[in-house]
Ligand code: FES
């Protein structure tokens with residue numbers, strides 16, 4: 476199969492790659508570009524482990540083709556910290572011990588970033604609703620919700 480040449484922007488950087496027409500953006504990010512923060516859980520759009528932001532919209536990268544990133548903006552967990560400075564969400568996930576195995580964590584961080592961009596002061600219910608597409612087998616969710624609430628407070632004050 477002939478490859479598709481794609482020009483896109485990932486975490487603020489211009490990126491070009493070749494991919495197969497049927498290759499998912501998840502596979503492109505992980506296998507071609509080394510952005511392994513994006514995780515594969517189900518591969519069918521059910522777990523949220525592969526969450527990314529595509530042009531300001533939260534999507535499952537396992538349901539997007541690599542070719543569809545042409546001319547668009549992709550954000551992954553790798554773009555959240557600035558140098559050694561963690562994003563407030565990352566800091567609060569650590570402080571609240573909102574992760575155990577960590578497989579779901581990048582997806583939760585990206586989903587929470589998207590949520591707070593659209594709703595900087597969410598209620599607990601809104602956080603739970605906003606993160607409902609992300610599954611965690613370890614934490615029981617409460618610590619994740621507290622971490623997002625705390626990060627929202629920090630970001631409001633910043
Ligand atoms: S791997 Fe994409 S939603 Fe589960």
Ligand code: FES
Nearest residue numbers: 575576611612613
């Ligand atoms: S920390 Fe293990 S699945 Fe969430």
